[in-house]
Amino acid sequence: MALLITDECINCDVCEPECPNGAISQGDETYEIDPSLCTECVGHYETAQCVEVCPVDCIIKDPNHEESEDALRAKFERIAGGN
Template identity: 50%
Template sequence: MSLLITEECIACDACIDECPNEAIEADDPIYMIDPDKCTECIEEGGEPSCVPACPVDCIIPDPDNVENAKELKLKAKHINKED
């Protein structure tokens, strides 16, 4: 499942540098997570790096992009292969 940034986002930049796949982009007025790049950091140990970095807890699972662990691992493998 990809993650989603809610309207509570304060555009503080805390999450951007935490994302190993560069899936988070600055947008106006809130930041956006590209679901095609978000792997929930499954390749980094399975805990999303951006969630604890967010000071307002506005990063949540995206109900429109549900993926299981196998799908996330496959996406991570594909993303890292392109680098």
């Protein structure tokens, strides 16, 4: 499942540089996560780095983009293979 930044985001800028896939970018009002690039850090780290550094706990699992661990790993391999 990809992650989602809620409207509780305070635009503190700490999550964006932590994303190894470049899935986080500044949106119109808050940061946003591109679900096609989000692997919840599978393939890179044990835990999602954006969740770890977020000071307001506004990053949640996106209910509109449910993915298994295997699907996240396959996405990581696709993204990593494209570099």
